[in-house]
Amino acid sequence: DAKTTQPTSMDCAEGRAANLPCNHSTISGNEYVYWYRQIHSQGPQYIIHGLKNNETNEMASLIITEDRKSSTLILPHATLRDTAVYYCIVRVNNAGNMLTFGGGTRLMVKP
Amino acid sequence: GAGVSQSPSNKVTEKGKDVELRCDPISGHTALYWYRQSLGQGLEFLIYFQGNSAPDKSGLPSDRFSAERTGGSVSTLTIQRTQQEDSAVYLCASSRTLGEQYFGPGTRLTVT
Numbered sequence: 001d002a003k004t005t006q007p008t009s010m011d012c013a014e015g016r017a018a019n020l021p022c023n024h025s026t027i028s029g030n031e032y033v034y035w036y037r038q039i040h041s042q043g044p045q046y047i048i049h050g051l052k053n054n055e056t057n058e059m060a061s062l063i064i065t066e067d068r069k070s071s072t073l074i075l076p077h078a079t080l081r082d083t084a085v086y087y088c089i090v091r092v093n094n095a096g097n098m099l100t101f102g103g104g105t106r107l108m109v110k111p
Numbered sequence: 112g113a114g115v116s117q118s119p120s121n122k123v124t125e126k127g128k129d130v131e132l133r134c135d136p137i138s139g140h141t142a143l144y145w146y147r148q149s150l151g152q153g154l155e156f157l158i159y160f161q162g163n164s165a166p167d168k169s170g171l172p173s174d175r176f177s178a179e180r181t182g183g184s185v186s187t188l189t190i191q192r193t194q195q196e197d198s199a200v201y202l203c204a205s206s207r208t209l210g211e212q213y214f215g216p217g218t219r220l221t222v223t
Binding site: 034042043044045046049093094098099100101102103 | 115144146153154156159170202204208209210211212213214215216217
């Protein structure tokens, strides 16, 4: 799987949009961009994934650049409960491909 | 619908004892994964089951670790003769044949 680079930490004011960047300049054509998060003392939680088009679901939006070398996860209205470590992963979309998390971005949402 | 469940949520055991950890995947998910996560560390893959195929055991750290999946659903991870370095959170995840993995809450194992 391609390597990803994320900032170590970010702060966001409650109610504001949180924009979490991820660089994946060596991504292959068949690799998807996945985002997971892990709230303290909980299991990882799937957020969203995409191949090349922008994606939106009830949790977040994923913006992927045209060259697919970077992406941004957007939490449109961050709440205190969104405080977590966010992991950007690039991987082929098939079962048997286990997840490996890098350092991630520790997002702190502040009141 | 129901997510992945794991039991027990916490387990404290003495060094040298055997432990069994249970995972109930999401109904209909054919793939099941076991990972572990030590304090402040990333995920460490342990084993993967897909349908009736032979499991991928490439991540098991030693022959003290084993896992089975009965009837293509519930899975049990067994650690024999536990050691202190086995202390970690053991996470189970399931997925469809293609798609994202959904994780359970984990079992926190402490070996004293």
